[in-house]
Amino acid sequence: MIQQAKTILKNTFGYEEFRPLQQEIIENILGRKDTLVIMPTGGGKSLCYQIPALIFEELTVVVSPLISLMKDQVEQLTALGVGAVVLNSTLSFEEYGQNISRILRNDVRLLYLAPETLLMPKTLAMLSSRRVDCIAIDEAHCISEWGHDFRPEYRQMVEVRNQFPKAVCVALTATATPRVQKDIQNCLNFETANAFIASFNRKNLFLQIVQKTSPVLQTIEFIKRFPNQPGIIYCLARKQVDDLTQTLTKAGFSVKPYHAGLSDSERRQNQERFIRDDVQIMTATIAFGMGINKPNIRFVLHYDLPQNIESYYQQIGRAGRDGLRAHCLLLFGYSDIHKIKYFINQKADKEKRTAIMHLSALIGLAETGDCRRIPLLTYFGEKYAKPECGMCDNCASGEQTLSDLSIPAQKFLSCVKRCEEMFGAEHIIDVLRGGKTQKVVKFSHQDLSTYGIGKEYSKQEWFYLSRQLLQKGLMIQDMEHGSLKLTQKAWEVLRGKELFLGKMDAKPEAPAPIKDSENGCDQSLFALLREKRKELADMTNVPPYVIFPDKTLIEMAIFFPQSPESLRHLHGVGAIKSERYGHYFLDIISRYCKAQNIPEKPKIILNPEAVILEKAAKRKYIIIGETYNSGKTIKELAADFNVKISTITTHLFNYISDGYPIRPGDEFLTLSALTPDQQTAVLETYDRLGTEQLKPVFDALNEKICYDELHLLRLYYLVRRGQ
Ligand code: ADP
Ligand code: ZN
Numbered sequence: 001m002i003q004q005a006k007t008i009l010k011n012t013f014g015y016e017e018f019r020p021l022q023q024e025i026i027e028n029i030l031g032r033k034d035t036l037v038i039m040p041t042g043g044g045k046s047l048c049y050q051i052p053a054l055i056f057e058e059l060t061v062v063v064s065p066l067i068s069l070m071k072d073q074v075e076q077l078t079a080l081g082v083g084a085v086v087l088n089s090t091l092s093f094e095e096y097g098q099n100i101s102r103i104l105r106n107d108v109r110l111l112y113l114a115p116e117t118l119l120m121p122k123t124l125a126m127l128s129s130r131r132v133d134c135i136a137i138d139e140a141h142c143i144s145e146w147g148h149d150f151r152p153e154y155r156q157m158v159e160v161r162n163q164f165p166k167a168v169c170v171a172l173t174a175t176a177t178p179r180v181q182k183d184i185q186n187c188l189n190f191e192t193a194n195a196f197i198a199s200f201n202r203k204n205l206f207l208q209i210v211q212k213t214s215p216v217l218q219t220i221e222f223i224k225r226f227p228n229q230p231g232i233i234y235c236l237a238r239k240q241v242d243d244l245t246q247t248l249t250k251a252g253f254s255v256k257p258y259h260a261g262l263s264d265s266e267r268r269q270n271q272e273r274f275i276r277d278d279v280q281i282m283t284a285t286i287a288f289g290m291g292i293n294k295p296n297i298r299f300v301l302h303y304d305l306p307q308n309i310e311s312y313y314q315q316i317g318r319a320g321r322d323g324l325r326a327h328c329l330l331l332f333g334y335s336d337i338h339k340i341k342y343f344i345n346q347k348a349d350k351e352k353r354t355a356i357m358h359l360s361a362l363i364g365l366a367e368t369g370d371c372r373r374i375p376l377l378t379y380f381g382e383k384y385a386k387p388e389c390g391m392c393d394n395c396a397s398g399e400q401t402l403s404d405l406s407i408p409a410q411k412f413l414s415c416v417k418r419c420e421e422m423f424g425a426e427h428i429i430d431v432l433r434g435g436k437t438q439k440v441v442k443f444s445h446q447d448l449s450t451y452g453i454g455k456e457y458s459k460q461e462w463f464y465l466s467r468q469l470l471q472k473g474l475m476i477q478d479m480e481h482g483s484l485k486l487t488q489k490a491w492e493v494l495r496g497k498e499l500f501l502g503k504m505d506a507k508p509e510a511p512a513p514i515k516d517s518e519n520g521c522d523q524s525l526f527a528l529l530r531e532k533r534k535e536l537a538d539m540t541n542v543p544p545y546v547i548f549p550d551k552t553l554i555e556m557a558i559f560f561p562q563s564p565e566s567l568r569h570l571h572g573v574g575a576i577k578s579e580r581y582g583h584y585f586l587d588i589i590s591r592y593c594k595a596q597n598i599p600e601k602p603k604i605i606l607n608p609e610a611v612i613l614e615k616a617a618k619r620k621y622i623i624i625g626e627t628y629n630s631g632k633t634i635k636e637l638a639a640d641f642n643v644k645i646s647t648i649t650t651h652l653f654n655y656i657s658d659g660y661p662i663r664p665g666d667e668f669l670t671l672s673a674l675t676p677d678q679q680t681a682v683l684e685t686y687d688r689l690g691t692e693q694l695k696p697v698f699d700a701l702n703e704k705i706c707y708d709e710l711h712l713l714r715l716y717y718l719v720r721r722g723q
Contacts, residue, residue: 001030005051012054012080014552014574019044021198026051028194029134029170036140036185036195037172041314042295042321043198045172046073049136053109054082056133061167062112064138065151068291070112075542081576083108087117100126115153118160132164137188140171144183147175158189174317176200176380200313200380204320205328207372208393209365211460212333215303216247222301222329223253223281228530230274231299233283234306234315236339244303245283258284275543277534286311294543295322296550301329305336308358309365309379322549332366334463341482360477367467369503370695371395397647402501402706406493408457408465409474409500413490415450416475419443424482425466429459461504468502501703521557525592529553532584547581548572559601562590569603624648625655629663634671645671649711656718668716674709682713691718 005026009015018026021039025048028035039045053060064070070086077084085099085108102108103126117123135157141147143154161169171184181195212218223231235241238259245257256270256279273279275294282288286306297319306312312330320326337359344355365375372392377384388395415428423439430437431445434452445451454462466484469475474490477483492498530544530553537544552572561567567582568575593600624637628648632640637648656662672679682705685697694710 001055002027004055005030008051008054009047010574012082012574012576013047014568014570014572014577016571019047021196022048025196028196029168030055032168033194034168034188034190035170036181036190037170037198038176038181038195039172039174039198040200040202041174041317042202042323043174045138045174048172049134049170050077050082050110052134053136056109058131058133059103059108059127060110060134060136061118061127061132062110062136062138063115063118063154063157064112065114065142065149065154066139066291067114069138069293070114072293072543072546074110074112075546077110079542079546079577079580080574082110084110084112086112087123088114089117103130106130115151115157119153119156124160124163128163132167134170135161135164135167136170136172138172140184140188141173141175141180143171143187144180146177146183147173147180155187158187161189178381199377200382201373201377201384202317202320203389203391204323204325205316206325206391206396207316207328207376209330209332209372210393212331212336215331215333216244218331219244219301219303220248220251223248223299226298226327228280228527229298230277230294230296231281231301232288232297232315232318233281233301233303234288235283235285236304236336238285240303241283241285248281248283254280255283256281258282258288260285260287276537277544286315289315289318292318293321294318295545296324297321297326298324299327299329301331303331305330305332305340305362305366307340308355309362309376310358312362312365313376313380322545322551324551324554330366334460337363356482363467364471367464367471369394402503402703404499405465405502405504406496406500408454408462408504409469409493409502410496411450411454412462412465412469413474413486413494415448415454416484416486417494418448418450419445421485422483424477424484425463428466428484429454429462432462433457433459457504465502465504469500472500472502474500499704501706521554522560522598523557525560525589526553526557528588528592529556529585532588536581536584548577548585555603556585556589559603560589560593560598561603562586562593562600566600566603621651621654622658622660624651625660625662628652628655629661631663633665634667646708646711649708649715652715653711653718656715656722661722662715662719664719668712668719672709672712672716674705674713678705679713682710683717686714686717 002023005023009018022044025035025037029049029052037045037048049060049062062073067088067090070088074084074086083102085102087096087099091099103111113123137143137154137157139149142149142151143157144150161167169188169190171188173180173184185195210218219233233244235244238261241257241259245255248255256273258267258270262270270279270282271288271292274282275292300316300319302312302315306315316328319328340359344352344359347355361375361379365372368375371384371386371389371394373384373389390396411432412428415432419428419431427437427439430440431448431451432454434455436446440446457465466475469490470477472489473487474493475484475486478485489498493500533544533547533553536547549572552570555570559566559570561570564578564582564586567573567586568578573582592598624641627637628634634645634648638645641648652662669679674682681701682697685700689696689700691714694707694714697710698705698707
């Protein structure tokens with residue numbers, strides 16, 4: 001049967017291969033075993049029950065809480081030639097009747113409805129005349145009171161199950177907490193616990209967090225990189241949304257606002273225009289995004305700090321559902337933290353504590369110098385094994401050199417001590433910088449020996465240092481009052497027994513990543529294809545992505561297919577779509593290729609998704625590896641490419657890791673500033689701990705050898721070993 005599922009995957013959906021876990025889940029459902037599916041947004045949950053629905057002989061009932069999502073799914077299935085209908089209160093009397101008769105005629109494979117519609121006696125009576133093979137419960141966390149969106153009607157789904165004892169039940173959600181997962185299984189009477197939990201790592205999202213310095217300019221610079229590509233800008237307050245919309249519109253961008261202060265119809269209209277590619281950018285409060293399925297959102301910009309990691313993850317998750325690269329930028333401002341703290345302080349005690357903890361986790365994510373995926377996925381209880389993801393600002397810029405900050409650290413720590421460990425960072429910084437605040441005067445802190453000894457650094461720099469002192473465990477923060485306290489580790493630094501290594505300059509901007517609008521295809525042809533797609537979409541009154549996803553058009557503009565056969569090899573082109581829409585696009589491609597004298601290129605790549613994603617990055621390290629082997633030195637390469645030496649060593653490491661040989665040379669040693677003893681110690685540590693991850697080696701050497709050195713010696717070690 002799984003062969004049949006694979007054929008449907010290609011013939012109907014036009015996809016080459018299953019995404020992780022999809023095949024296992026489909027097999028489980030076809031084996032008629034109840035199934036719990038936990039996958040992040042964009043993971044591909046729908047396909048997990050849609051393919052079995054096409055294999056089962058009788059009806060699949062899909063329960064979903066949001067009318068807009070049901071409508072979207074039915075539109076997509078209809079475009080694929082799959083019989084699917086929706087029953088809900090927004091249908092006209094005629095439409096409702098037509099849909100019912102199609103169900104009774106056995107003309108549909110999937111029926112979408114809201115739980116309250118399903119529970120209506122007339123619906124249940126209608127269904128009793130048909131066999132139901134599968135009940136799929138989408139957004140299944142709505143069943144749990146522990147979830148963020150509890151809906152009491154969902155509780156009654158178990159009774160519906162009892163009415164259709166032969167039907168297998170599939171529950172799907174993107175909520176990761178174990179408590180909710182258990183609750184879903186209990187509430188639905190799942191006998192065997194067949195749960196499939198996918199990784200929450202969304203590989204195609206590039207994560208970047210920078211200091212918020214001049215947000216409007218930063219926003220404009222950022223969105224300029226995405227001409228004509230859809231994106232969302234999230235702000236905390238309605239007023240901010242309105243102001244920003246106005247500014248961006250004046251600057252010539254295509255933007256519409258979305259927030260709870262607008263009328264229902266205005267909101268709906270703006271959302272619809274965004275979904276249909278009539279408007280490029282939505283500026284929105286967090287209220288936006290729940291009911292939309294738009295797969296080609298290419299960027300999410302957080303203009304303000306999100307509430308916590310969970311909402312950050314949920315919001316960035318709306319980008320790049322189609323699996324293509326999308327860019328997520330967060331502007332991180334210290335004044336935003338104060339705003340959130342202000343709101344937190346108005347909460348009740350217990351709530352307050354959790355909120356503070358959530359905020360600290362978020363700050364930790366923003367300030368980490370390691371891969372951003374580590375704190376992000378740790379938060380969801382997942383261990384991220386790779387040391388470098390290559391898709392966050394920290395990984396892309398290579399490890400930064402830590403410098404000796406023992407003196408400022410000592411100043412800060414002793415000031416904390418002099419203030420009797422009763423104050424938060426803000427006051428400590430006021431004292432260090434010689435501020436004359438009310439608090440300083442009230443406690444006579446102008447008389448302390450640490451008063452005014454830290455004027456050489458800005459307030460922001462001190463804040464940044466204090467976060468590092470917390471992260472490295474030299475201080476702890478009282479969750480309730482925010483006061484800072486020293487730990488044993490702090491005393492080692494205060495007494496000069498340990499160095500404190502860190503970064504004083506707040507994070508520099510990551511080097512400009514590859515141009516986001518560049519996806520390796522012929523841009524002029526892509527624009528023509530998009531235009532045609534929009535025209536067809538408007539004609540049939542559906543969003544453009546229902547006709548073909550972006551990836552199909554990109555592949556058309558890479559491979560230039562000129563016959564229906566070659567078109568069928570492309571991503572997202574199934575039998576029906578090829579027949580219905582293929583000729584429109586083939587016409588355009590043929591004409592374009594003739595005019596430009598471009599031949600068709602065979603599509604032989606098995607996994608274009610990976611290739612498109614990695615193409616740009618891959619080329620670079622291979623070019624650098626080959627140039628190095630041709631005789632150039634590391635120093636020359638750094639100058640030629642205008643990057644740091646550590647960037648070159650990272651590229652060379654990737655080159656070796658891919659199995660390419662590197663010419664031997666002593667430059668790795670001569671560039672190193674370490675003593676021979678230190679070098680031996682590093683090499684021995686590589687022997688002991690391996691070379692895959694640098695962090696453990698850095699830790700094992702007591703954080704005394706900087707990453708640049710570790711990079712160099714790792715190469716030396718690997719080249720020597722390879723001989
Ligand atoms: P979720 O419901 O988990 O957020 P969807 O079911 O909406 O995700 O799928 C996200 C996108 O990925 C959709 O555009 C879908 O067509 C696409 N997709 C799903 N499975 C595959 C696959 N195996 N290969 C390629 N694209 C897929
Ligand atoms: Zn990373």
